[in-house]
Amino acid sequence: MNNQMPSTDDRPVMIDVNDVTLAFGSRVIQHDVSFQVRRGSIFAVMGGSGCGKSTLLKSMIGLLRPTHGTYMVQKDDYWSGDDESRVKIGRRFGVLFQSGALWSSMTVGENVALPMQMFTKLEPHVIRQLVELKLGLVGMLHAIDQYPSELSGGMRKRAGLARAMSLDPDILFFDEPSAGLDPITSARLDELILNLRDGLGATIIIVSHELSSLFHIADDGIFLDADQKTAIAHGSPTWLRDHCTDPTVHAFMHREQLDSSGTHGNG
Ligand SMILES: Nc1ncnc2c1ncn2[C@@H]1O[C@H](COP(=O)(O)OP(=O)(O)OP(=O)(O)O)[C@@H](O)[C@H]1O
Numbered sequence: 001m002n003n004q005m006p007s008t009d010d011r012p013v014m015i016d017v018n019d020v021t022l023a024f025g026s027r028v029i030q031h032d033v034s035f036q037v038r039r040g041s042i043f044a045v046m047g048g049s050g051c052g053k054s055t056l057l058k059s060m061i062g063l064l065r066p067t068h069g070t071y072m073v074q075k076d077d078y079w080s081g082d083d084e085s086r087v088k089i090g091r092r093f094g095v096l097f098q099s100g101a102l103w104s105s106m107t108v109g110e111n112v113a114l115p116m117q118m119f120t121k122l123e124p125h126v127i128r129q130l131v132e133l134k135l136g137l138v139g140m141l142h143a144i145d146q147y148p149s150e151l152s153g154g155m156r157k158r159a160g161l162a163r164a165m166s167l168d169p170d171i172l173f174f175d176e177p178s179a180g181l182d183p184i185t186s187a188r189l190d191e192l193i194l195n196l197r198d199g200l201g202a203t204i205i206i207v208s209h210e211l212s213s214l215f216h217i218a219d220d221g222i223f224l225d226a227d228q229k230t231a232i233a234h235g236s237p238t239w240l241r242d243h244c245t246d247p248t249v250h251a252f253m254h255r256e257q258l259d260s261s262g263t264h265g266n267g
Helices: 053-060 082-088 109-121 124-135 153-162 183-200 212-217 237-243 247-254
Strands: 012-022 029-037 042-046 066-075 095-096 172-177 203-207 218-224 230-234
Touching: 029 053, 029 066, 029 218, 029 230, 042 053, 042 153, 042 183, 042 237, 053 172, 053 203, 066 247, 095 153, 109 124, 109 153, 109 237, 124 153, 153 183, 153 237, 183 203, 183 212, 212 237, 218 237, 218 247, 230 247, 237 247
Parallel strands: 042 203, 042 218, 095 172, 172 203
Antiparallel strands: 012 029, 012 066, 218 230
């Protein structure tokens, strides 16, 4: 079965996930998951609903300890140390949650400033300048004094992105960034994500259902299966679409349904 993209990628490995098992209590969600994310790549975590994509993302950002396996962030073993060492490694991470997850009682500018106030000793006027810079990067400087409730869904996502970049992370995690956005706003967000990767050299791990977006922006990825509870294919979304022969992956990447015999139907 053709389920592994041939790799000619010689970019350094940024995150090395080795033999990870994720479980809630005795319920295993995924097991024996291994993959590498290379520096500067946009890495897609794919798979059907409920297979464990968000759970994997949670464990990569420190919200769920894997029951087995390791995550190396360059030379640092993310889960082997104490909370303090994890927080230190996590300072390199920026996270954009589905909703943008802004504090509703704070303005956009205050939201972006918050991580800087919490984790740095920068003077308020320096923070203000940095906040303006981050909001400028995502085209949201005009909304610096607005509250989240005054923003559209796309604007909230962009403000969330500015906040995710608040501490100059070199690794960004996006959970369903295009969820709830219309196609045009979603396409703009794709361009913004590509610009961030190209302009800042960030490494991006993205969970998304939006195949058109994934085909456009992601250059590597993994496909998690809900039934086998493990990764069944590795490669960029376009490679999986065009070359992967696994019936589940093929059906997903071509938006088909499998019939009970495991062959492709068209309904
Ligand atoms: N806190 C939790 N406690 C127990 N089970 C959980 C918890 N969070 C998620 N699950 C279960 O883990 C499985 C994977 O969920 P997860 O949200 O990671 O899937 P997903 O692939 O991101 O799904 P979707 O694409 O629908 O968002 C699901 O069966 C879910 O019910």
